[in-house]
Amino acid sequence: MSIVFEVKNLIADYGAKTIIRNLSFKISHPAFVAIVGHNGSGKTTLFKALSGQLPYQGEIIINNQLLKHTSNPFTLGELALLAQKNNVGFSIPVEELVVMGRFRMKKFFQAYNQADYMATHQALALLKLLPLAQHNFVDLSGGEQQLVWLAQLMVQDTPVYLLDEPTQQLDLYNKKQVFTLMMEWVKHYQKTVFCITHDLHNLFTMEGYLLNLSVDRPMLEPLHPEVIQRHITLLESGR
Numbered sequence: 001m002s003i004v005f006e007v008k009n010l011i012a013d014y015g016a017k018t019i020i021r022n023l024s025f026k027i028s029h030p031a032f033v034a035i036v037g038h039n040g041s042g043k044t045t046l047f048k049a050l051s052g053q054l055p056y057q058g059e060i061i062i063n064n065q066l067l068k069h070t071s072n073p074f075t076l077g078e079l080a081l082l083a084q085k086n087n088v089g090f091s092i093p094v095e096e097l098v099v100m101g102r103f104r105m106k107k108f109f110q111a112y113n114q115a116d117y118m119a120t121h122q123a124l125a126l127l128k129l130l131p132l133a134q135h136n137f138v139d140l141s142g143g144e145q146q147l148v149w150l151a152q153l154m155v156q157d158t159p160v161y162l163l164d165e166p167t168q169q170l171d172l173y174n175k176k177q178v179f180t181l182m183m184e185w186v187k188h189y190q191k192t193v194f195c196i197t198h199d200l201h202n203l204f205t206m207e208g209y210l211l212n213l214s215v216d217r218p219m220l221e222p223l224h225p226e227v228i229q230r231h232i233t234l235l236e237s238g239r
């Protein structure tokens with residue numbers, strides 16, 4: 001059976017402080033996975049391990065290939081990450097920032113071409129950002145900037161997307177839109193999407209899995225309403 005993503009006995013720590021203990025799960029088809037848990041439960045740490053930014057024990061398999069501890073999944077084109085905090089300290093038009101998501105596909109000093117800009121415009125259109133394409137990124141609101149980062153993630157076109165709290169700064173309408181977009185990535189673009197979120201109420205409209213890092217033995221559970229409700233109750237009750 002093909003495996004799109006597998007984690008086997010993953011252990012990740014910061015020196016003496018072990019954060020992820022023996023985590024294992026397997027996904028055999030492109031899917032949406034919500035990563036939930038209390039503050040400090042290890043969600044971002046898991047992403048650091050999956051993306052090769054933190055050494056780990058155990059195995060990570062993407063599309064039937066074992067990711068070596070030394071390999072960089074970004075440059076291999078296996079995954080793209082939207083971090084929790086992203087900053088740009090200079091003026092740049094939205095369109096130019098989004099097209100930079102194609103950087104991995106370019107040779108040294110190779111310019112972006114028509115295909116890169118077409119992919120950029122498609123992503124901007126999907127996120128309803130075309131009217132802002134020529135605006136200066138630094139002049140946008142926090143929520144608008146977050147949507148631009150989502151467009152940049154999309155043009156990277158990797159099989160796996162990792163999103164760390166992508167709806168954090170968004171209004172209720174845009175939160176809903178982003179969850180719909182993530183479902184579209186899975187269904188129409190065959191992406192596997194891992195999304196760290198505290199917005200559990202938005203999961204009732206989603207299909208896929210939930211992984212709660214606050215429980216003793218975290219495991220993938222299907223996103224059924226009763227499963228989501230059980231985890232909301234669990235997380236609301238504190239640690």
Ligand SMILES: Nc1ncnc2c1ncn2[C@@H]1O[C@H](COP(=O)(O)OP(=O)(O)OP(=O)(O)O)[C@@H](O)[C@H]1O
Nearest residue numbers: 014017019037038039040041042043044045046213
């Ligand atoms: N570089 C580091 N060195 C030591 N400890 C760290 C480091 N980064 C994170 N930690 C600790 O690891 C634990 C897990 O942090 P992590 O950022 O993974 O949590 P999280 O679940 O993503 O939290 P949140 O929901 O608040 O974003 C926390 O106790 C944090 O203080």
